[in-house]
Amino acid sequence: MNLINVNHLTLGYEHQEVIKDLSFTVEKGDFITIIGANGSGKSTLVKGLLGLIKPMQGDIQYHIDTKQIGYMPQETKIDATFPASVEEIVLSGTLNRLGHRPFYGKKERKLADDSLALLDILDLKKKSFTNLSGGQRQKVLLSRALSATRELLILDEPSNNLDFSSREEFYKIIHRLNKEEGITILMITHDLDMHAIAGNKIIAFEDQEIFVGKIEDYRRKMHESL
Amino acid sequence: MNLFSMFQYTFLLRAFIVGLLITLAVSLLGVSLVLRRNAMISDGLSHVSFGAFAIATVANIAPIQFAIPVAIVASVLILKLNENNKLHGDGAIALLSSSALAIGIMVISVTKGINTDVNNYLFGSILSLSTNDVIVSVVLSLVVVLLFIFSYNKIFALTFDQSFAKSTGTNVELYNIILAILCSITIVLGMRMMGALLISALTIFPTLTTMQVYKSFKQVVIASSIVGMICFVIGLSISYLYATPSGASIVIVNLVAFILFKLISLFKQAKY
Numbered sequence: 001m002n003l004i005n006v007n008h009l010t011l012g013y014e015h016q017e018v019i020k021d022l023s024f025t026v027e028k029g030d031f032i033t034i035i036g037a038n039g040s041g042k043s044t045l046v047k048g049l050l051g052l053i054k055p056m057q058g059d060i061q062y063h064i065d066t067k068q069i070g071y072m073p074q075e076t077k078i079d080a081t082f083p084a085s086v087e088e089i090v091l092s093g094t095l096n097r098l099g100h101r102p103f104y105g106k107k108e109r110k111l112a113d114d115s116l117a118l119l120d121i122l123d124l125k126k127k128s129f130t131n132l133s134g135g136q137r138q139k140v141l142l143s144r145a146l147s148a149t150r151e152l153l154i155l156d157e158p159s160n161n162l163d164f165s166s167r168e169e170f171y172k173i174i175h176r177l178n179k180e181e182g183i184t185i186l187m188i189t190h191d192l193d194m195h196a197i198a199g200n201k202i203i204a205f206e207d208q209e210i211f212v213g214k215i216e217d218y219r220r221k222m223h224e225s226l
Numbered sequence: 227m228n229l230f231s232m233f234q235y236t237f238l239l240r241a242f243i244v245g246l247l248i249t250l251a252v253s254l255l256g257v258s259l260v261l262r263r264n265a266m267i268s269d270g271l272s273h274v275s276f277g278a279f280a281i282a283t284v285a286n287i288a289p290i291q292f293a294i295p296v297a298i299v300a301s302v303l304i305l306k307l308n309e310n311n312k313l314h315g316d317g318a319i320a321l322l323s324s325s326a327l328a329i330g331i332m333v334i335s336v337t338k339g340i341n342t343d344v345n346n347y348l349f350g351s352i353l354s355l356s357t358n359d360v361i362v363s364v365v366l367s368l369v370v371v372l373l374f375i376f377s378y379n380k381i382f383a384l385t386f387d388q389s390f391a392k393s394t395g396t397n398v399e400l401y402n403i404i405l406a407i408l409c410s411i412t413i414v415l416g417m418r419m420m421g422a423l424l425i426s427a428l429t430i431f432p433t434l435t436t437m438q439v440y441k442s443f444k445q446v447v448i449a450s451s452i453v454g455m456i457c458f459v460i461g462l463s464i465s466y467l468y469a470t471p472s473g474a475s476i477v478i479v480n481l482v483a484f485i486l487f488k489l490i491s492l493f494k495q496a497k498y
Contacts, residue, residue, distance in 0.1 A: 050393035067395035073387065082261060084386055085442035092383040096394040102376045128441035148394045 001028045001063070003152055003184060004049070008058035011041070011048045017056065018044045024203060024212045026152070026186065031178045033215070034188045036205025042188045045203075046071075046156055049186070067096040070145030070153045074160055075137050078129075086124045086132075086140050090115055093147030108147075115146040118181075119173060135166030142173070146183075153177070155187040238466060241352045244360050245419055245458050247367035249428065251412040253454030254374045256429035257447050258385045258405060260437075266319050267304055269426040271413045273323035273330075274300040276422035278414075279347045280330035284337045290362050290414060297410035300326075305406050327422070350421030350473030352462065363415045370408050377401060382443050424473040428454070431480035438484075438491040457483050 004026040012018040019041040026032065036042050047053045049060065050071055070093070093115070094108040116122045119139045124132065129140065138158055145153050155174070159167045177183045178199075185199065202218045204211040211218060259265050278293035285292075300322065307318040334344050345351075355363070374381065380401050383391040392398040416425045432450035440446045461476030 050389070052389060052392060069393060071390050071393045073389060077389075078387060079261070081437075082386060083437050083441050083443055083446045084382075085444075088382060088443050089386065092379070092386060092391075093394070095379060095383050095391065095396055098379070102379065104379065130441055144390070148390075 003028055003064050005061040009055055010057035011044050012056055022210055028184055029182060030201055031185045031199030032201040033199045034203045040205035042205060046154055049154060064151055068149040068151040070149040072141045072145045072155045072158060074156050075134060076161060081130060084129045086127050086129060089129060089140055090143045090147050093144035096148055112147050115143040118146060119143055134161045138170060150183055152184045157188050159189055240360055244355060244363045245352055245462060246455050247364055248415045248419060249454045249458040250451050251367040251370040252416050252428050253432040253451045255409050255412055257433045257450055258381055260430055260433040261385050265430045266316055268413055268429040270304055270319040270323035271297050271301055271410055272417055272422045272425040274326040275414045275417050276347050277326035277330035280334045284333050290359060293414045294411055297414050298407050301406040301410040305402060348421050348423055349471050350419050350424060352419040352472045355418060366411050366415060370412055373408060420473040424477050427477045431484060435484040435487045438487040453483055
């Protein structure tokens with residue numbers, strides 16, 4: 001089942017094209033890794049998929065409710081001095097369920113607790129975001145995305161700023177969410193460790209072109225070019 | 227003499243009620259402004275409302291009713307300037323605010339000469355409120371507080387991470403405009419009390435003060451409205467007892483509160 005069809009998509013800012021004529025599909029259960037150098041268009045693609053910027057050409061067809069796309073930004077994009085408890089942040093992920101209701105109910109609170117439990121950080125619930133380590137912050141932001149959806153997650157460089165062991169742990173969690181919970185994953189990384197690109201598909205922003213395909217094919221291509 | 231002191235009493239009571247409500251509204255909105263690093267917007271808006279007040283005084287129209295729509299237009303304009311990074315958002319705000327201040331001063335000095343009106347608008351005089359001002363202020367600050375409470379969860383999401391809120395379907399543009407309108411209303415109201423030069427202090431201080439000690443959004447929101455109101459009561463009492471300008475007195479009390487909270491946080495850190 002296709003969740004998203006991207007057709008001949010061109011994205012950019014004020015007449016400056018960053019991504020040209022990109023086509024791919026996101027199928028249910030996919031784990032798509034997006035790699036490429038800084039400024040190659042990875043983050044632009046994410047912004048496009050989230051509807052934060054409009055396509056210049058081509059289109060994106062969604063076969064799921066666009067509110068069911070959970071997004072995890074780079075941890076460094078979030079103000080580390082912001083006074084907020086973990087509970088407040090993770091609850092804010094359920095905002096898409098409120099509609100015109102102004103306040104959270106029991107269901108939302110339970111969902112937030114479940115999302116924290118899924119990542120084994122229920123004990124952080126009452127802690128302040130300011131006092132957490134980088135790895136813990138990542139998990140909180142991932143919990144928030146899980147509160148928003150169990151369908152599709154878009155992760156923007158989740159391994160950034162993490163030490164080796166927290167990075168390994170984080171990848172394990174994401175793989176588990178994909179395998180056991182059946183959550184479709186799109187993950188940007190600049191981590192070229194084979195570990196990181198262990199999904200089933202890859203979108204690689206290269207100098208002249210964008211490679212879209214299966215991970216095995218990409219590995220073979222890289223091997224041949226050596 | 228008895229009658230006179232009674233008159234003074236109701237006058238003060240009125241000032242206290244209006245002031246407390248405005249302070250509540252300003253402190254609530256201040257949390258979002260400060261945390262989104264938009265604190266300069268309140269400064270810009272206060273100067274724009276000064277210009278509007280000056281024109282209203284000269285043209286003999288009701289100042290608050292004239293200044294609010296002007297400030298709303300300015301706030302939406304500032305919002306757009308801020309979104310467009312290319313135009314140097316903060317520079318654009320400074321440009322707009324100093325121009326509005328200059329236009330206000332020119333209009334008044336050419337027509338009426340610099341008088342107590344200008345002084346009141348610049349430095350605030352809560353005791354100069356008319357009955358009409360009082361009613362408008364009370365109603366509008368109640369509306370602001372209620373809207374804030376009902377949009378609280380959306381305001382949190384928007385303040386913490388606008389991209390996430392937008393991607394999960396929150397109407398970010400709508401709530402940004404609601405916030406901008408609420409800010410314009412409170413700043414125009416607050417300007418009568420604090421003056422154009424000091425109202426932004428009232429928006430910024432309570433949040434920065436309570437952030438030193440409290441580490442969740444809800445705590446900061448609640449604590450800053452309480453701290454803001456306590457500082458207001460102390461400041462206005464000092465102003466009444468020692469005949470000091472109300473705006474400056476309230477800001478000084480806020481400064482003392484900030485230092486106090488900063489010391490508490492340093493003390494807490496030292497303990498661990």
